[in-house]
Amino acid sequence: MKVLFIGGTGLISQAVSKLTVEKGFDLYLLNRGQRNDFVPDGAHVIKADIRDAAATAEALKPFEFDVVVDWIAFTADHVRVDVELFKGKTSQYIFISSASAYQKPATQYLVTESTPLANPFWQYSRDKIACEELLMNAYRNESFPITIVRPSYTYGDTMIPSALNSWSHPWSLVDRMRKGKKIVVHGDGTSLWTMTHNTDFAKGFVGLLGNPKAIGHAFHITSDEVLDWNQITRSIGAAAGVKPDIANISSDFITAFSPDSVGGLLGDKAVSSVFDNSKIKRFVPGFVATVPFHEGIKRTVEWFEGHPEKCTVDTAWNELMDRIVEAHEAGRQRANS
16 A cells, blocks of 8 residues: 655654554655654655645656645645645545644543534644644545544654643753752643553554545544643653652743743643543554553653753743743742731
8 A cells, every 4th residue: 555644754753654664555755855864764755845736746746645644734725735636646635633623621521533623722723623624525525535633742752741841952841850940830730631652643543544434534542541740740750860849830820921832731731631542443443552651751761861962951941931930939929928
């Protein structure tokens, strides 16, 4: 089976690309060729920028694919281009949406694929919802063969996952822990969450490739392990060899200092989210997530320590955390005086 990944070398997709090749698929990656370290042996690279539709169409002329997966479509315009490029040219188009698209605030903590899609806090999530709506219309009205996948917080070697960390310099959190600085955890740290290792996600995802029963369906693929944010933070600390000094601070207080975090907190991680994975298990028999967070995050910390050039620190993020902690402590002192 010939499969095209648009992207394919990102945090989640790199593990899927590797497993796809191992399972015997003929994998092609269409991207700009800027992350070749994460191209698995046996995969073919088509160098093109998907944002240039004409150039992409030209680059794809010699090829036909049984399955197309777009890992880097974020807006309705992006998927509209995909529909035009691949209509009548593939048996399955898989769109990578986001579990953050599920209803916020939630009416119940257990999330299924039928949970409504609505997120007034995060434009990223609303854009993903718009993509899903466009694709569902293309499926209903034009028989465009879609499958929708909604990852939740998925991590791997190159990401230290936390509700509050520097995206571009994820080692910043471990560095802060090892220096004994306070680690900001939103709320009282007891809201429930699910962390999924990218190798576990890959097992469920690869089972959907070329699966005719998956056409027209949406899935999330997560671990069944449920942790609260204090536990997650302590597990990261344990992997780093330290006990983190946790400062529990309300999400509203944090977002007042960091408006950029409104979407990620109020629109996602501040709300308890536990996922019912019954559907992916029905469509991919035998799928089970096997990497507990304490093991996965240990692998991640060890990977960073083996790549010291990646152990960079975000000074601006550190200073923001310091300001939040100082302002919170000053407020508590005034309240107690």
